[in-house]
Amino acid sequence: MSLEIAATDVIKVILQFCKENSLTSSFAAIQEECGVSLNAVESLEAFTADVRAGRWDLILPQLATLKLPVDLLEDLYEQVLLELLELRETDTAKPLLRQAAVFARMRDADAGRYARLERLAAAPSPDARDLYGATPRDARRGALAARLAVEVTSVPPSRLMAVIGQALKWQQHQGLLAPGATFDLFRGSAAGARDEVERCPTALDRTIKFGTKSHPETAAFSPDGLLLVTGSVDGFIEVWDHVSGKLKKDLAYQAEERFMMHDQAVLALAWSSDSELLASGSMDGKIKVWRVATGQCVRRFDSAHTQGVTSLALSADSSHVLSTSYDGLIRVHGIKSGRMLKEFRGHTSFVNCAVYVVQGSRVLSASADGSVRLWDVYVAGRCSTLYLMTLTGQVLRSFQSGRAEGGDFVAAALSPRGELEGTQRVTEKGPIGVAHHPHRNLLATWSDAGLLSTWKAV
Numbered sequence: 001m002s003l004e005i006a007a008t009d010v011i012k013v014i015l016q017f018c019k020e021n022s023l024t025s026s027f028a029a030i031q032e033e034c035g036v037s038l039n040a041v042e043s044l045e046a047f048t049a050d051v052r053a054g055r056w057d058l059i060l061p062q063l064a065t066l067k068l069p070v071d072l073l074e075d076l077y078e079q080v081l082l083e084l085l086e087l088r089e090t091d092t093a094k095p096l097l098r099q100a101a102v103f104a105r106m107r108d109a110d111a112g113r114y115a116r117l118e119r120l121a122a123a124p125s126p127d128a129r130d131l132y133g134a135t136p137r138d139a140r141r142g143a144l145a146a147r148l149a150v151e152v153t154s155v156p157p158s159r160l161m162a163v164i165g166q167a168l169k170w171q172q173h174q175g176l177l178a179p180g181a182t183f184d185l186f187r188g189s190a191a192g193a194r195d196e197v198e199r200c201p202t203a204l205d206r207t208i209k210f211g212t213k214s215h216p217e218t219a220a221f222s223p224d225g226l227l228l229v230t231g232s233v234d235g236f237i238e239v240w241d242h243v244s245g246k247l248k249k250d251l252a253y254q255a256e257e258r259f260m261m262h263d264q265a266v267l268a269l270a271w272s273s274d275s276e277l278l279a280s281g282s283m284d285g286k287i288k289v290w291r292v293a294t295g296q297c298v299r300r301f302d303s304a305h306t307q308g309v310t311s312l313a314l315s316a317d318s319s320h321v322l323s324t325s326y327d328g329l330i331r332v333h334g335i336k337s338g339r340m341l342k343e344f345r346g347h348t349s350f351v352n353c354a355v356y357v358v359q360g361s362r363v364l365s366a367s368a369d370g371s372v373r374l375w376d377v378y379v380a381g382r383c384s385t386l387y388l389m390t391l392t393g394q395v396l397r398s399f400q401s402g403r404a405e406g407g408d409f410v411a412a413a414l415s416p417r418g419e420l421e422g423t424q425r426v427t428e429k430g431p432i433g434v435a436h437h438p439h440r441n442l443l444a445t446w447s448d449a450g451l452l453s454t455w456k457a458v
Contacts, residue, residue, distance in 0.1 A: 011036045017160040019065055027065065037067035044154035048145040052138075056080045070105070072147050077102045078117065079140055082131045085120055094121050172250075194225075194439040199457035200422050201443045206245030208452040216446040217267050218433060222275040225439045227292070229278060230452060231266025237280055239292060242437075242444070242454055253295030260290050260297070270312035270321075279321050281309025287323055289335055299335050311353040316360050324351035330365050330375070344375050426453060 011030065015038040018027040031037060041047045041062060050058045060080070068076075077100060084093040097103050097117060107114040120126050132140060156162070168183060208230075210216060216230040221242070228242040237260035239248045249255045262282035270279045277298070278290045285305035288297050305325035313322040320341065321333045330344035330351055347367035354365040356377075363375040426434075427447035435444045441457035 008034075008036050012038055012040065012155075013160045013163065016040065016155065017158075020158065031067075039066050039068075039151060040153050040155040042155070042157055044149060044152060047152065047154075048149050051145040051148060052141050054083060054137075054141060056083070066152060068148075068151055072144075072151065073102050074106055074110075076144055076148075079144060081117060082120070083137065085123075085126055086128060086131055086137070088125070090121065097121055195441045195457070199441045200424075201441050201455035201457050202422070202424055203456050203458045205442070205454040205456040206242065207454075208240060208245055210450040210452070212450070215448050215450040216432070216452050217265055218269050219435050219444050219446055219452060220269040220271060221435055221437050221444070222271050222292075223273055223438055224275040225437055227275070228435075228444060228454075229269055229271075229292075230446070231262075231269050231280055233265040235262040235264055235266060235282065237261055237266055237269070237278075237290070242442070245454070251293070251295065258295060260288075260295055262286060262288065265308075268309050268312045268323075270314050272314045272318040273316055274318070277314065277318055279312045279314055281305075281312050281323060283308040285309060285325065285327075287312065287321060287333065289321065299338055301333050301338065301340075304331065304333060304340070305329065307350075310351060313355050315356060322354055322356060322363060324354045324365065326350040328367070330354050330363065332377070342377070346373060347371065424455070426455070427451065 011034050015027055015030055015036070018024075018030065019038065047059075047062070063073075063076070077096075081093055081096055081103075084090075084096070103114065103117070120131060123130070128137065131137075135143075164185065210232065211234075214232050214234045214236070216232050218231040219228060221228050227248065228240045229237060230240065231237050239251055239254060240246065241248050247254055253259070260278075260280070262280065262284075263286075264283040266280050266282050268279075268281035271277070272279075276291060276293065278292050279287060280290065281287045281304070285303065285307055287301040287304040287309060289299040290296065291298050301321075304323055305327050307326035309323055309325050311324045314320070315322070319335055321335060323331050323333065325331075328345075328347050328350055330347075331340050332342040333339065334341045344363065344365070347365065347369055349367055349369040351365055351367045354363055356362070357364045357374075361377055363377055364372065365375065366372045426445040427449055429447050429449040431445060431447045433446055437443070443455040444452060445455065446452040
């Protein structure tokens with residue numbers, strides 16, 4: 001069940017923040033432009049008690065932030081004026097009568113009422129009967145307090161900060177935010193460390209040892225850089241804190257040993273761009289999509305491929321899963337529908353990897369048949385345009401074959417120019433894979449020796 005929040009309530013929370021922080025110009029501008037009034041006080045009981053006691057020096061400043069009906073506002077200011085006259089405070093009463101916007105409006109709309117107040121202000125010593133008529137002063141105060149209680153609400157202080165604090169606590173409870181982590185409120189995610197200068201990771205940082213009959217087949221850092229996930233030969237998917245090299249026990253399902261898992265070896269992992277969803281593929285051709293915060297499987301494709309899944313990629317909006325397999329096929333699966341949506345055929349051997357490029361309109365694939373192919377996502381065919389890109393997917397240059405038919409590119413290769421930055425021995429046994437941290441000079445390597453190691457720059 002979805003929870004709807006009125007837009008006016010959001011504006012009121014912002015108005016309260018402006019009011020509490022003395023941002024009077026911002027308060028007035030937002031209130032005028034949005035047509036929404038705060039009409040709230042910290043304590044309605046204290047507010048009405050001040051009205052009944054005639055503590056107008058406390059009431060009048062609060063009226064500046066309230067939007068009240070004209071008749072109530074006129075009655076309120078009239079009561080203040082009459083009580084000033086009763087106290088013989090004519091030097092204060094006369095400027096109030098002649099300068100307040102409320103009385104200026106009364107002079108135009110109700111000249112008789114305004115003239116009466118002018119006469120009372122000019123009288124040398126008006127008595128209480130002349131001022132209040134048949135209704136005593138305290139009764140008039142009580143009536144005003146009752147009318148104000150209808151128009152004004154009581155709101156606890158600092159609602160904006162309280163709501164944000166509650167949201168962060170809930171994220172911690174769900175495992176989305178580690179206790180003590182720095183949170184970037186503007187970006188909406190935990191603020192991970194970033195390395196400004198790019199350097200080669202050469203020093204061993206952490207080592208994660210797997211069981212004697214297990215080793216990681218794949219691993220991937222989350223896009224926000226906070227988590228490292230591994231998929232093992234025994235089918236387990238585990239979430240790690242790469243800083244400490246320990247399992248994330250603040251995720252309830254891992255603390256209770258209810259791990260995300262497959263029936264056979266996990267060969268491929270892919271994160272959504274917001275670091276909330278994780279897609280996993282296994283040796284038996286199955287694909288599962290998980291919500292990492294809860295460990296819940298939100299979608300499964302039991303017949304995604306006839307053989308093992310070699311790579312996965314999620315679309316930018318997390319609605320599609322792109323997969324490759326030992327069966328030589330590239331497929332696109334719909335997360336909402338749970339069905340295969342597209343299939344790309346053409347490789348003559350198993351496909352090692354495929355990624356979305358050019359804002360998701362193209363798929364770039366690499367196969368053991370020695371070819372790299374570029375596919376059009378919408379027609380599921382090869383493309384007559386070849387792109388030269390960086391490792392992050394940025395297009396540097398495009399090449400057209402110039403032929404409307406029969407001009408599709410089949411393969412491409414870069415010239416063998418470049419400089420070797422360095423080499424690093426990472427394992428005594430056969431290495432299986434390597435993953436780079438998205439924001440830091442940090443590498444994760446794993447091998448069939450049952451170890452996953454992270455390497456940092458020095």
